[in-house]
Amino acid sequence: MAFPDRIERTLDLTHPPAKVWAALTTAEGLGTWFGNDAEVDLRRGGEAQLSWDTGDKAQLTIERIEEPKVFGFTWHIYGLPEGDPRRTYVEFTLEPVGAGTRLTVVESGFAQLPDDAHKKAFDGNTDGWGTELAELVSYLDAA
Numbered sequence: 001m002a003f004p005d006r007i008e009r010t011l012d013l014t015h016p017p018a019k020v021w022a023a024l025t026t027a028e029g030l031g032t033w034f035g036n037d038a039e040v041d042l043r044r045g046g047e048a049q050l051s052w053d054t055g056d057k058a059q060l061t062i063e064r065i066e067e068p069k070v071f072g073f074t075w076h077i078y079g080l081p082e083g084d085p086r087r088t089y090v091e092f093t094l095e096p097v098g099a100g101t102r103l104t105v106v107e108s109g110f111a112q113l114p115d116d117a118h119k120k121a122f123d124g125n126t127d128g129w130g131t132e133l134a135e136l137v138s139y140l141d142a143a
Helices: 017-025 027-034 115-142
Strands: 006-013 037-040 046-051 057-066 071-078 087-099 100-109
Touching: 006 115, 017 027, 017 071, 017 087, 017 100, 017 115, 027 037, 027 046, 027 115, 057 087, 100 115
Parallel strands: none
Antiparallel strands: 006 100, 037 046, 046 057, 057 071, 071 087, 087 100
16 A cells, blocks of 8 residues: 655745745744744754754754755654654745745655554644644744
């Protein structure tokens, strides 16, 4: 049985690409909508650390930067043990649309997982992106 390999979401935002880019790539932006705190070394091969008040943490390795159009990173797969080398790739693509931005988020790499791990990671991240993108919209609207 083939498993879905990617999660994809597209949002039309009323904010210009530069503002959306800053929300995605700065410690202030990521540490507000995506986590509760962040550190970002914004360069290819750089790392970003996200942390939440719950004590959860995530480490991202930045793979692609094409300001202000594409930001991509790899990160640990939800549900796998700490230290497991497998990662998924997340890519944000920004496209100017009028005075706003069409933001597309794609997370791929789930097909590498066995059935039980796939369901947990894919379902968890599908739900997670719904929540996180709603928080991004709230962050942008409040700024």
